[in-house]
Amino acid sequence: MLQESIRTQLEAYFANLAAPIVLEASLDGSDKAREMQALLEDVSALSDKVTFSEAGIADRRPSFLIRREDSRSGVTFAAIPMGHEFTSFVLALLQVGGHPPKIAPATAEQIGRLAGDFHFDVFVSLSCQNCPEVVQALNAMSVLNPAISVTTIDGALFQEEVAARNIMTVPQIYLNGVPFGSGRMDADQILAKLDADAPRRAAERLRDLAPFDVLIVGSGPAGASAAVYAARKGLRTGLVADRFGGQVMDTAGIENFISIRETEGPRLSAQLEAHVRDYEVEIIAGQRAKELFPAASPGAMHGIALESGAILHSRTVILATGAHWRQLGVPGEETYRTKGVAYCPHCDGPFYKGKRVAVAGGGNSGVEAAIDLAGIVGHVTLLQRGSKLKADRVLQDKLRSLPNVTVLTEALTTRIEGDGSKVTGLTYRGGDGQDHSLALDGVFVQIGLLPNTDWLRGTLSLNAFGEIEIDDHGATSAPGVFAAGDATTTPYKQIVIAVGEGAKSALSAFDYLIRLPTGADLPPAA
Known part of the structure; x- marks a missing residue:
């Protein structure tokens, strides 16, 4: 066998x-x-x-x-x-x-x-x-x-x-x-x-940590890259890691990470973590940041408050918090989450074998999900709110060649229906302005990503999409605070780009530190 x-x-x-x-x-x-x-x-x-x-x-x-x-x-x-x-x-x-x-x-x-x-x-x-x-x-x-x-x-x-x-x-x-x-x-x-007492004990342990030269929040490709580059510069480096890999952990096949012809998200995430652990990086695992306290003046300490209650201090900060799946925000979505509303076709597709499902979203993620599901389920209906699909042409051609797929454009999902225990269908508003119903067993939401930056509102400059505004060196609106990856205004949310941006932010932090006046690193803020 x-x-x-x-x-x-x-x-x-x-x-x-x-x-x-x-x-x-x-x-x-x-x-x-x-x-x-x-x-x-x-x-x-x-x-x-x-x-x-x-x-x-x-x-x-x-x-x-x-x-x-x-x-x-x-x-x-x-x-x-x-x-x-x-x-x-x-x-x-x-x-x-x-x-x-x-x-x-x-x-x-x-x-x-x-x-x-x-x-x-x-x-x-x-x-x-x-x-x-x-x-x-x-x-x-x-x-x-x-x-x-x-x-x-x-x-x-x-x-x-x-x-x-x-x-x-x-x-x-x-x-x-x-x-x-x-x-x-x-x-x-x-x-x-x-x-229940674990968060308090974690906060007590973290309270004794000495200040960092570089503190990185986020452990996806951008954060891992920043950690390696900062540590290689001899800087005291900390990494706040809710989970290694970030959004990459939810990615099935990866075929465009240069020099690696084919891999999977969890495997690449494990390799990122192993690479970081090869260096002297203080990994602060299982923690989430909840507030940033920018330094009062260049060279003073920045503070990062964690949900556990601990506050960490660092001379520079790199924010690499990534993004999360965007939700439809319609009635029924939260009610039937895990009961027919799903976000991962690779994980949950097998539970819908022979059934009728819908995919909300006409970009690459949505079309790829529909193609994947078509090989398992009875029928897939893809709903795109705009007048045409946004996915790459090769994906659209593949999708339209499948006999058990229906594509609906100008179809805005307005409600997910259920019987109290599971999804039974959805309602969408068509281009004719009328509401239409679909009988379904499941709805897979694939409408893009939102940056994990709500905790930074009012502290840093964010654009209309909630992305951290950065310059060409990865610097944010707060001196000594840098950002990289999918949480920023950098275009094209790709793994290989995030890795490069993480490296750039670490090099920028190093450049910032070596130009500070001697002794300009105390006292801590917050």
Whole structure:
């Protein structure tokens, strides 16, 4: 079942196993059970420290438990973890076998202190690029604390359970049978929801940090690039990182990042993080900025207040806060979010197999989403509010060649309809000024991005779109504060451009610092 190259890699990984592990399967007579058994037998044959067993007693079948030989607990997959979840499977094997998870020591200590009984069910799609982060975070947490257990469930494998819970988007997380969260979450974000005192302790730790030369807010391509360039200049560099990769984490295929012919968003995000960690950068993970206090005079300290209550100080600041998906802002959108209103066709498309869906948006994102969905769903209706599509011509030609796609122009979505539990359709206003109804099972919103700059209003100069106004050096309206990436007025929101802009902002910050008068770096503001 496994390719020879993967077998060779796994054999090398299994050299890191500190303790014997058992792959304990709970099987039935289905084809999927036989496929799962074949995978587990293949894996167990690669190391004498891995044993396959059919003695599982789980109610959910087919599934399997990864446990240490001397333990009855471990990590459970009610899935054949291939596709995006194969890495989650390999990490679980290694971590259950004694290889330490890559979690910051302070976070690991907090996880270990959690008291109670926490069983997580995580519903995923094997085509979802957002799901592995949640699965891997929870699996690592379960290894660090025996009070935590995790079952990863492939929604396509357990469709009756998905239908009974009315799950229409992934990842969907349940804690002890009760909805806990949906969408991408890392260990720090999960921990913050489990441990109400975590933000206070985080703020206490951050209070002791010495001021920085350069403090970067945001850890997407622009922020990561700025961090590498600043650290290479020998500057004391801090990076406030809510999640590494930013919007890139939600990007499936990337084929225009020069020198890398093809990659995926999560993979590129991991590479960005690894590159930053090669340098002496203070990574302030799981934190969000809420207010900027610009220095009162050139050379004085800037302040960044975090939502946790901590305030960080720095001689210069680089804002690389990126952007987020724009919402339609119509009645029903918020009501049916995750119940038929979705924003990621790659993640949630499989839940609409054979059904009728709509895509709102006629730019590249919308047309790409419609093309992607057309291969899964029964029918796609694409709605563009203007008189023509804005996507690249090659994408438009591909879209119009598909037999199960309808394109509606001059179609403004005005309401998303539902029956109280799920989407049943939408209403749009046509070019004739009349309202029209579409019967649907899902609506995918793809209408562009909004900069993450609301917290900066009244502090820096923003344009009418909320973008940070910068000059050709990345300087903002506040001396010593720079900005880069999708949050700024730089045209063309592309990964490769954000990387260049991040580098430029770091070089500009360095240039600013070396031109300050000697000793002009105290006292702190705010």
